[in-house]
Amino acid sequence: MKKYGVALIGCGQMGAVHLEQIYYKQNVSIRCVCDHDRSRAEDFARRFHAERVETDADACIQRDDVDVVIIATYPSSHLPLLKCCIQNHKHVICEKPIASTKEDGEEFIRLIKEHPECKVLVGLILRHNETYRKVAQMIQEGAIGSPIVMRMSQNHHTKNWGRYLSLIQETSPIIDCGVHYLDVMRWVTGAEITSVNGVSARTEMDVPEGHYNYGMITVTLSDGSVGFYEAGWSNTLSSENFKEFSGPRGTIRIVFAKDRHTHQEEGDLIEYYQYPEQEYHMINLDSCRKPTHLQFDYLVKMIEENAPAFPSVDDVEKSFYWTMQADQIIAPKKNVF
Ligand SMILES: NC(=O)c1ccc[n+]([C@@H]2O[C@H](COP(=O)([O-])OP(=O)(O)OC[C@H]3O[C@@H](n4cnc5c(N)ncnc54)[C@H](O)[C@@H]3O)[C@@H](O)[C@H]2O)c1
Numbered sequence: 001m002k003k004y005g006v007a008l009i010g011c012g013q014m015g016a017v018h019l020e021q022i023y024y025k026q027n028v029s030i031r032c033v034c035d036h037d038r039s040r041a042e043d044f045a046r047r048f049h050a051e052r053v054e055t056d057a058d059a060c061i062q063r064d065d066v067d068v069v070i071i072a073t074y075p076s077s078h079l080p081l082l083k084c085c086i087q088n089h090k091h092v093i094c095e096k097p098i099a100s101t102k103e104d105g106e107e108f109i110r111l112i113k114e115h116p117e118c119k120v121l122v123g124l125i126l127r128h129n130e131t132y133r134k135v136a137q138m139i140q141e142g143a144i145g146s147p148i149v150m151r152m153s154q155n156h157h158t159k160n161w162g163r164y165l166s167l168i169q170e171t172s173p174i175i176d177c178g179v180h181y182l183d184v185m186r187w188v189t190g191a192e193i194t195s196v197n198g199v200s201a202r203t204e205m206d207v208p209e210g211h212y213n214y215g216m217i218t219v220t221l222s223d224g225s226v227g228f229y230e231a232g233w234s235n236t237l238s239s240e241n242f243k244e245f246s247g248p249r250g251t252i253r254i255v256f257a258k259d260r261h262t263h264q265e266e267g268d269l270i271e272y273y274q275y276p277e278q279e280y281h282m283i284n285l286d287s288c289r290k291p292t293h294l295q296f297d298y299l300v301k302m303i304e305e306n307a308p309a310f311p312s313v314d315d316v317e318k319s320f321y322w323t324m325q326a327d328q329i330i331a332p333k334k335n336v337f
Contacts, residue, residue: 010072145249150227183319191223
């Protein structure tokens, strides 16, 4: 079995989710952890038995004993880090969104296409989540008929407002996770997005001008399906996370373990209402919310078996493009009279 030398750039929240689920794997050696903040990298080195600590990402990527680089930094750094990985012939798992501007995103996609020798998997993690995979399969097999209505909400009530304020300078609430959910809309329907629209609001006084902390976008697809995605970060909105798919033959709703008072041990459940039978079914897949280990296994499949990327580069490009379009439409305009 080949052992992969892994480097992690970005020892924050998502970096931990990556390493927690792969550091013990037989085919993984954590060679290097890197963060601008040395104390964070040192903490990760202790937790995940990394061999080396770096504060300079390029030095980490250039190491000969590194085969795979996991990029878990903010979006504006993804493109320069990807460039360095490609120059040094490394395979990559890069967190979404791929970039913080449309132009950088386009270059990111172009580089992946021009360098098939470097396998790049973008962290649209729901593609590897068993619950979403089951939902996609059920919808594609006609469980709820077509066209469908997709209702998706992801609001964060925060007690750590400072973190969200700095994130807002980099990316908007709609772009941050919208790339996941616009991808889900295309994936489950197998249809193309044909238009987006929406609204935004700036309900916190310290959100900089030109930015917003609440957005709601509407999406239409080529098969007649429609959807909305709502995302807000604020001190006052209620936290909410619902994902529902309804069609002429039924409804599928994901019932998240953290939102239930009972059966917590069951993981996320799929509630399936079948019409006209008027029957309810509960499906339990004991799913892991962010299965970064399965994502890593898939990258290995791309390296060893030349498997195509999942999601494909085309999928990544389209969800990014439409999310950026929506963001551009709803972002508050300066000096509009
Ligand atoms: N897939 C998901 O479900 C999911 C969930 C949360 C976050 N994310 C994504 O993961 C990425 C990171 O988000 P996070 O919440 O972990 O952020 P975070 O602030 O918790 O961590 C980012 C870390 O990267 C470090 N860093 C930034 N730029 C660096 C650089 N050039 N070199 C070295 N270190 C650098 C920072 O010091 C920080 O410690 C973002 O793109 C975010 O959208 C994905």
